[in-house]
Amino acid sequence: MELFNQARMERCFDIALAIFKNWMESGRFDYTVRPDKNLDGMAIDQLRTEYFTVGVGDNLTDVPFTDLLIIFFVIEAQLKGMETGEMNFATNESGETNFKLDLQVTTDWPDEEAMKMISHILIQYPGEALGKTRQFLASDSRHPEQGDDQQRLGE
Numbered sequence: 194m195e196l197f198n199q200a201r202m203e204r205c206f207d208i209a210l211a212i213f214k215n216w217m218e219s220g221r222f223d224y225t226v227r228p229d230k231n232l233d234g235m236a237i238d239q240l241r242t243e244y245f246t247v248g249v250g251d252n253l254t255d256v257p258f259t260d261l262l263i264i265f266f267v268i269e270a271q272l273k274g275m276e277t278g279e280m281n282f283a284t285n286e287s288g289e290t291n292f293k294l295d296l297q298v299t300t301d302w303p304d305e306e307a308m309k310m311i312s313h314i315l316i317q318y319p320g321e322a323l324g325k326t327r328q329f330l331a332s333d334s335r336h337p338e339q340g341d342d343q344q345r346l347g348e
Contacts, residue, residue, distance in 0.1 A: 197259070197300045201260065202263075204254065204256070204260070205256070205260050205263045205264050205267065206267060208247055208248055208254055208256070208264050209263075209264045209265075209267035209268050209271070210267075211248060211249050211252055212224045212248070212249050212264070212268055213267075213268050213271050213272075215249045215250070223249065224247070224248065224249050224315075225246065225247065225248055225249065225253055225317060226245055226246070226247050226261065226314055226315065226316045226317065227245065227246040227247075227316070227317045227318075228243055228244070228245050228246075228316065228318070229243065229244060229245075229246075230243075231318055232316070232318075237304045237307060237308060240258050240307075240311070241258050241259070241307075242258070243257070243258050244256065244257055244258075245257075245258065245261045245316075247260075247261060247264060258307075259300050259302065261311070261314070262302055262307055262310050262311065263300070265310060265313070265314055266310065
């Protein structure tokens with residue numbers, strides 16, 4: 194198990210920001226989340242030991258389950274911050290838009306919250322057609338979702 198430190202937190206924020214920026218620029222909530230193996234039938238305790246390839250485009254990084262949850266928690270917080278006006282935007286001298294959002298992040302996700310969060314993440318499974326994703330469901334198993342039908346996190 195990896196020690197959760199500042200570098201790991203920054204990696205989570207960098208990945209979340211790349212996904213969020215791509216979403217804002219392209220108008221599509223498009224990302225990759227791919228486990229090393231099929232998750233069918235895995236209990237939450239098993240999921241917590243898994244690693245996932247996460248990112249956007251060719252910018253992919255392997256992260257543990259907790260980091261996956263943090264990445265999508267940050268994206269959800271960014272969206273809520275935009276909707277409520279709590280996220281402050283500023284343009285620097287280079288013309289880049291930066292933002293500031295205060296949030297608290299946990300690494301100790303209760304089982305129910307972890308299952309709720311991962312159930313909103315579309316996952317590409319090994320051996321399936323490129324672009325085909327499935328949503329992890331806490332109940333019975335999963336149902337197929339098409340990659341082009343990705344919707345806003347939290348819906």
